[in-house]
Amino acid sequence: MVVNTASRCGYTPQYAQLQELYNTYKDKGFVVLGFPSNDFGGQEPGTEKDIAQFCQKNYGVTFPMMAKVSTKGSEQHAVYNWLANKEQNGVMDTAVKWNFHKYLIDEQGHGHVPGKRGGTDRCPRDQLDRREMSEKVDILCVTAHPDDVEISMAGTVLHHIAKGNTVGFVELTAGELGTRGTAEIREREAEASRKVLGAAFRYQLGLPDGFFTADRASLERVIIAIRRHQPKVLITNAVRDRHPDHGRAASLVAEAAFLSGLRRVPTTYEGKDQEAWRPVTVLHAIRLPVP
Numbered sequence: 508m509v510v511n512t513a514s515r516c517g518y519t520p521q522y523a524q525l526q527e528l529y530n531t532y533k534d535k536g537f538v539v540l541g542f543p544s545n546d547f548g549g550q551e552p553g554t555e556k557d558i559a560q561f562c563q564k565n566y567g568v569t570f571p572m573m574a575k576v577s578t579k580g581s582e583q584h585a586v587y588n589w590l591a592n593k594e595q596n597g598v599m600d601t602a603v604k605w606n607f608h609k610y611l612i613d614e615q616g617h618g619h620v621p622g623k624r625g626g627t628d629r630c631p632r633d634q635l636d637r638r639e640m641s642e643k644v645d646i647l648c649v650t651a652h653p654d655d656v657e658i659s660m661a662g663t664v665l666h667h668i669a670k671g672n673t674v675g676f677v678e679l680t681a682g683e684l685g686t687r688g689t690a691e692i693r694e695r696e697a698e699a700s701r702k703v704l705g706a707a708f709r710y711q712l713g714l715p716d717g718f719f720t721a722d723r724a725s726l727e728r729v730i731i732a733i734r735r736h737q738p739k740v741l742i743t744n745a746v747r748d749r750h751p752d753h754g755r756a757a758s759l760v761a762e763a764a765f766l767s768g769l770r771r772v773p774t775t776y777e778g779k780d781q782e783a784w785r786p787v788t789v790l791h792a793i794r795l796p797v798p
Contacts, residue, residue: 544606
């Protein structure tokens with residue numbers, strides 16, 4: 508989490524919440540980076556030494572505090588230049604509105620959360636949006652093949668990410684039976700597509716391309732993914748399509764979405780029992796023929 512800080516702001520008490528958040532999740536790789544800035548209201552006039560002493564004395568801050576920077580204007584720091592420009596961050600253009608504006612970024616620099624989710628008045632814990640380390644998303648796309656999202660729902664994904672929603676991709680197979688290219692090429696292309704679209708993550712469940720069925724083992728793999736990411740909206744392939752995998756995927760995912768909400772269907776992830784979770788909505792994407 509990247510946040511611009513100030514010692515004389517009405518939001519300065521958020522230092523305590525940021526420290527609490529850091530203490531809770533630091534063992535999982537989460538870190539808060541504080542960037543002191545005097546850009547708004549002249550509310551950070553002190554030196555870096557003054558700021559460090561203030562944070563330690565009043566809030567017990569142990570997360571990293573960076574050098575004092577400008578978050579806007581001609582002297583804008585390179586980090587904030589990247590956060591503010593879609594051409595660089597690949598997500599959207601944004602701007603810091605006031606002190607304690609927050610961005611949430613993964614280890615590879617993906618999935619940064621600007622705009623309304625970065626609002627200065629929101630509690631830092633809310634910035635995780637009920638997600639532990641970007642696991643939980645608003646929308647989960649579960650499709651048969653690596654290129655299905657790019658071909659049939661990319662516009663929808665871009666639209667909702669632009670509105671501040673988080674999206675993740677899960678593929679049932681590696682598309683290893685495709686007649687064009689190889690599974691390795693599809694993997695590279697799908698990952699490149701994910702970065703362009705701005706999705707938080709993508710991975711595959713390892714089901715056999717062309718021959719997967721809605722057996723218990725396959726259903727459980729999808730249920731585990733749904734419970735892991737807890738999406739409000741689940742998007743999958745069309746119910747009927749020329750490619751038989753697409754129809755089977757639609758049926759499998761819809762069935763898994765229902766079963767995922769049943770408490771008496773037990774699953775575990777990383778050695779821990781999962782809670783039941785059922786998406787509010789299951790949508791099916793239609794691949795329109797190219798003229």
